[in-house]
Amino acid sequence: MAEIEIRNIGKFFGPVEVLKDVSMTIADGEFVVMLGESGCGKTTTLRAIAGLESVTSGKILIDGEEVQDKKASERDIAFVFQSFSLYPHMTVYENIAFPLRAVRMNASDRQAAVKEVAEILRIEPLLNRKPSALSGGDMQRVAIGRALVRRPKALLMDEPIGALDATLREQMRAEIKRLHISRGSTSVYVTHDQIEAMSLADRIVIMNDGILQQIGAPEEVYLRPANLFVAQFVGSPVMNVTDVALEGGDGGASVMIGGDKQGFHFPGQVVGHLNGAPLSLGIRPEAVLLSHDAAHGAIEVETTNVEPLGSHDIVDVRVGETVLRSRTEAGFVSGEGQKVWVGLDPLQAHFFDRDSGQALRGAN
Amino acid sequence: MAAVRSQREVWTNRAAILAVLVALVVMLAPIYWITSTAFKPRNLATTVPPTVVFEPTIAPFVKLFVKRSQLREPVSEEVYDAAPWWEQMVLDGGEKVVRRGRTGEVRSSGYGKRFTNSLIVSIISTILAVSMGTLTAYGFSRFRVKGEDDLLFFILSTRMLPPVVVAIPMFLMYRTVGLNDTHLGLIILYTAFNLSFSVWIMKGFIDEIPREYEEAALVDGYTRIQAFFKIVLPEAMTGIAATAVFCFITAWNEYAFALIMTNRKAQTAPPFIPSQVGSGLPDWTVIAAGTFLFLLPVAIFTFLLRNHLLRGMSFGAIRK
Numbered sequence: 001m002a003e004i005e006i007r008n009i010g011k012f013f014g015p016v017e018v019l020k021d022v023s024m025t026i027a028d029g030e031f032v033v034m035l036g037e038s039g040c041g042k043t044t045t046l047r048a049i050a051g052l053e054s055v056t057s058g059k060i061l062i063d064g065e066e067v068q069d070k071k072a073s074e075r076d077i078a079f080v081f082q083s084f085s086l087y088p089h090m091t092v093y094e095n096i097a098f099p100l101r102a103v104r105m106n107a108s109d110r111q112a113a114v115k116e117v118a119e120i121l122r123i124e125p126l127l128n129r130k131p132s133a134l135s136g137g138d139m140q141r142v143a144i145g146r147a148l149v150r151r152p153k154a155l156l157m158d159e160p161i162g163a164l165d166a167t168l169r170e171q172m173r174a175e176i177k178r179l180h181i182s183r184g185s186t187s188v189y190v191t192h193d194q195i196e197a198m199s200l201a202d203r204i205v206i207m208n209d210g211i212l213q214q215i216g217a218p219e220e221v222y223l224r225p226a227n228l229f230v231a232q233f234v235g236s237p238v239m240n241v242t243d244v245a246l247e248g249g250d251g252g253a254s255v256m257i258g259g260d261k262q263g264f265h266f267p268g269q270v271v272g273h274l275n276g277a278p279l280s281l282g283i284r285p286e287a288v289l290l291s292h293d294a295a296h297g298a299i300e301v302e303t304t305n306v307e308p309l310g311s312h313d314i315v316d317v318r319v320g321e322t323v324l325r326s327r328t329e330a331g332f333v334s335g336e337g338q339k340v341w342v343g344l345d346p347l348q349a350h351f352f353d354r355d356s357g358q359a360l361r362g363a364n
Numbered sequence: 365m366a367a368v369r370s371q372r373e374v375w376t377n378r379a380a381i382l383a384v385l386v387a388l389v390v391m392l393a394p395i396y397w398i399t400s401t402a403f404k405p406r407n408l409a410t411t412v413p414p415t416v417v418f419e420p421t422i423a424p425f426v427k428l429f430v431k432r433s434q435l436r437e438p439v440s441e442e443v444y445d446a447a448p449w450w451e452q453m454v455l456d457g458g459e460k461v462v463r464r465g466r467t468g469e470v471r472s473s474g475y476g477k478r479f480t481n482s483l484i485v486s487i488i489s490t491i492l493a494v495s496m497g498t499l500t501a502y503g504f505s506r507f508r509v510k511g512e513d514d515l516l517f518f519i520l521s522t523r524m525l526p527p528v529v530v531a532i533p534m535f536l537m538y539r540t541v542g543l544n545d546t547h548l549g550l551i552i553l554y555t556a557f558n559l560s561f562s563v564w565i566m567k568g569f570i571d572e573i574p575r576e577y578e579e580a581a582l583v584d585g586y587t588r589i590q591a592f593f594k595i596v597l598p599e600a601m602t603g604i605a606a607t608a609v610f611c612f613i614t615a616w617n618e619y620a621f622a623l624i625m626t627n628r629k630a631q632t633a634p635p636f637i638p639s640q641v642g643s644g645l646p647d648w649t650v651i652a653a654g655t656f657l658f659l660l661p662v663a664i665f666t667f668l669l670r671n672h673l674l675r676g677m678s679f680g681a682i683r684k
């Protein structure tokens with residue numbers, strides 16, 4: 001197991017810059033999940049760490065040793081690919097034993113090591129099969145087994161369960177978590193799936209367009225997004241983001257949503273640090289509070305759409321020219337066109353600089 | 365699956381089977397003809413209508429391998445009885461076995477040597493073309509090669525000139541450098557012929573092998589060469605088998621260059637067989653025997669690789 005440090009790496013494919021000055025440190029035994037839209041450079045980062053892709057600039061350190069110029073085979077890292085990672089001409093047993101042959105482990109140790117991971121992954125009955133006779137889930141189990149058998153310094157996984165169906169993914173997610181807890185391997189895991197990221201990660205790395213946006217614990221990126229991209233990328237349904245203007249003094253301020261005259265009252269400790277630059281307000285649907293009575297500071301509005309989702313509803317309300325989405329208990333409003341009162345929870349509000357997109361936070 | 369097939373489907377199916385049978389008969393007829401003639405006594409080989417039932421003999425094969433000459437008068441009974449069984453077969457045909465003047469050693473017709481030459485040249489050139497082709501294809505497939513498309517087109521273009529056009533210049537060049545009538549000369553020629561084919565076909569197959577296979581091996585601690593031998597080669601086996609069969613057939617059957625470039629030492633079987641039609645009345649049974657033996661290596665080679673070929677012949681289309 002080892003610590004991985006990435007220092008200011010950049011990567012060009014021809015004229016296209018796909019990684020821009022990416023830096024991060026992954027602690028020994030940590031499980032880091034990289035999350036981002038398709039094409040943002042997650043795979044490229046992972047491949048750079050593994051040595052399958054050279055970097056154009058910057059350094060990669062494993063346990064303090066610079067490895068950016070070393071071959072993949074010299075880095076002692078394991079990689080699980082999204083698909084195609086088992087050799088069709090070898091049995092499951094041979095597949096798992098393959099990395100051990102590279103290090104010339106003797107036959108009996110090899111057998112013991114394969115048996116051990118097969119036990120952990122519960123794939124012992126499959127050892128003599130060819131990969132073509134395995135289900136998708138079992139294939140990925142074997143692929144993870146092959147990655148772990150050598151006890152590499154770190155385990156890199158590129159959407160290892162992305163191709164599986166939903167139920168199986170949930171099950172595999174739990175298994176990967178269990179495996180990580182029992183083995184404690186330094187892991188970097190790439191996914192599109194937020195829930196996967198939230199449930200597996202010690203820390204999440206959010207990337208966009210080759211730029212690292214934020215790195216932090218799951219609740220941190222959710223509760224304290226560093227910028228508008230992260231705010232809107234993390235969480236479902238998506239956070240409401242709207243341009244606002246502030247009116248008022250030290251004791252608090254009215255937050256005016258575009259086209260609305262009345263404004264929401266926010267206390268001073270929430271808005272005191274804002275200095276008058278153009279603002280965007282971000283507020284998650286669960287912080288948009290609907291009520292049937294005229295609560296203090298609430299505005300009377302009309303519902304424009306209701307999405308019943310079983311456990312809860314997503315209700316759209318029009319405030320001025322803006323539509324805010326609210327998460328309510330199931331059946332709270334009966335349909336569109338209904339009059340309700342809307343309030344915002346100031347403690348769950350996020351303010352962003354409208355031009356730079358950076359979060360504006362006070363001392364809290 | 366519908367349990368009941370429509371009447372129409374049944375008839376289409378029967379028509380297809382019939383068509384296949386007809387095609388099979390048409391294609392196998394020459395092979396039957398050659399095979400049966402190779403085992404016929406000489407007097408039954410050219411009867412009209414053809415003899416179908418006969419007692420098979422291996423006399424044509426005996427005659428194929430020894431040098432013979434016409435007997436002016438029949439040999440005496442003692443000489444006949446003293447001769448070994450195979451020589452009696454030749455004598456039965458009104459011919460005698462030619463022996464070397466002093467040692468009495470039987471002189472060979474030269475077929476065995478031509479056949480061996482064919483094997484040497486075809487096998488070595490096939491091995492060279494397939495291995496060089498596979499390595500080249502791997503390079504084109506896995507690395508960024510400057511001007512890749514142009515280079516591949518250039519490789520293909522070596523096949524665009526009809527062989528007759530290059531035959532004379534090749535002959536002159538070969539004569540100058542002393543490659544005329546040598547095994548090496550033919551091997552180089554056939555390897556060059558087959559290489560472009562081999563590169564193109566193998567590139568198709570290797571492109572189909574996901575890079576992740578090798579990359580997994582690379583991170584697992586193998587070098588690229590090891591990954592190539594342990595992962596790429598086994599995965600490309602169907603393609604290699606198909607390519608090898610095609611290259612072997614091309615080299616084995618090649619006639620024009622063999623005729624021009626070789627005459628004695630390195631001559632292969634294809635130019636030799638027709639030369640035996642030769643003077644006088646041709647003995648068709650002997651020619652059929654030579655042709656029959658000539659068909660065997662390709663048949664055996666194809667049979668040995670049949671499992672790979674079934675998948676490989678689709679050139680990657682239904683791989684997996």
Ligand SMILES: Nc1ncnc2c1ncn2[C@@H]1O[C@H](COP(=O)(O)OP(=O)(O)OP(=O)(O)O)[C@@H](O)[C@H]1O
Nearest residue numbers: 013016018036037038039040041042043044045192
């Ligand atoms: N070998 C390559 N040559 C040229 N461009 C490439 C190459 N590999 C990746 N790219 C480009 O680099 C960018 C980042 O690719 P990368 O595979 O890292 O994205 P990703 O975040 O893993 O996306 P996904 O979620 O779809 O897997 C993409 O725009 C992609 O088109």
Ligand SMILES: [Mg+2]
Nearest residue numbers: 042043044158
């Ligand atoms: Mg990817």
